[in-house]
Amino acid sequence: xxxxxxxxxxxSASVGDRVTITCRASQGISNYLAWFQxxxxxxxxxxxxxxxxxxxxxxxxxxxxxxxxxFTLTISSLQPEDFATYYCQQYNSxxxxxxxxxxxxxx
Amino acid sequence: xxxxxxxxxxxxxPGRSLRLSCTASGFTFGDYAMSWVRQAPGKGLEWVGFxxxxxxGGTTEYAASVKGRFTIxxxxxxxxxxxxxxxxxxxxxxxxxxxxxxxxxxxxxxxYYYYMDVWGKGTTVTVSS
Numbered sequence: 001x002x003x004x005x006x007x008x009x010x011x012s013a014s015v016g017d018r019v020t021i022t023c024r025a026s027q028g029i030s031n032y033l034a035w036f037q038x039x040x041x042x043x044x045x046x047x048x049x050x051x052x053x054x055x056x057x058x059x060x061x062x063x064x065x066x067x068x069x070x071f072t073l074t075i076s077s078l079q080p081e082d083f084a085t086y087y088c089q090q091y092n093s094x095x096x097x098x099x100x101x102x103x104x105x106x107x
Numbered sequence: 108x109x110x111x112x113x114x115x116x117x118x119x120x121p122g123r124s125l126r127l128s129c130t131a132s133g134f135t136f137g138d139y140a141m142s143w144v145r146q147a148p149g150k151g152l153e154w155v156g157f158x159x160x161x162x163x164g165g166t167t168e169y170a171a172s173v174k175g176r177f178t179i180x181x182x183x184x185x186x187x188x189x190x191x192x193x194x195x196x197x198x199x200x201x202x203x204x205x206x207x208x209x210x211x212x213x214x215x216x217x218x219y220y221y222y223m224d225v226w227g228k229g230t231t232v233t234v235s236s
Contacts, residue, residue: 001171030213030214032213032220032222034222034223036152036223038152042228043204043226043227043228043229044144044152044204044226045226046222046223046224046225046226049209049222049224050211050222055224087151087152089152089154089223091220091221091222091223092220094157094168095154095168095169095170095171096142096154096157097154098151098152098153098154099151100151101151101152
């Protein structure tokens with residue numbers, strides 16, 4: 001199975017900050033990577049697929065990059081509604097696997 | 108509006124069975140693959156399994172932790188995906204989400220890749236005696 005490792009596991013940031021979350025795959029997955037946002041008590045929301053393609057309706061402050069084993073999710077200017085847990089997930093091969101999550105908290 | 112609604116969750120004893128349903132609306136259900144993802148209390152997301160559309164064979168894939176115990180099926184006439192869970196264990200306690208999966212051919216590839224794009228709100232399954 002492909003292991004997905006996110007860093008950091010949590011971070012504190014202020015409104016307006018630029019935030020970057022890293023996701024590393026245990027083997028190459030080309031660009032078959034998605035990112036999700038989950039707020040407490042809510043279902044996850046799809047943000048990005050194919051490493052850098054925004055899902056419909058997702059604001060452009062979210063961006064993704066990377067290929068192979070190393071990927072990043074960037075939030076250009078953090079807003080109050082962005083405080084949440086973010087997960088990466090590979091769909092290169094079965095079983096699909098998720099990172100452990102990165103919790104973005106208010107500083 | 109595209110919507111997925113899970114139902115069928117509840118409290119069940121270890122070793123028993125439960126069937127979850129995912130009712131879709133707002134899109135042509137038969138054109139899409141569907142997945143189930145679960146989240147144990149206080150934990151991260153775990154992919155459970157997946158069913159392709161009939162156009163791509165309607166075949167399934169499963170996580171090792173549920174293979175042989177869980178079965179995913181679909182009824183395109185009713186726009187419902189099912190998750191049949193047998194021989195339930197306490198570690199199956201989780202919120203279960205269904206997702207709609209879109210797909211595309213990989214660049215320079217013969218393989219068709221799927222990604223989750225729409226999520227339901229989830230249904231809670233508690234396995235306890």
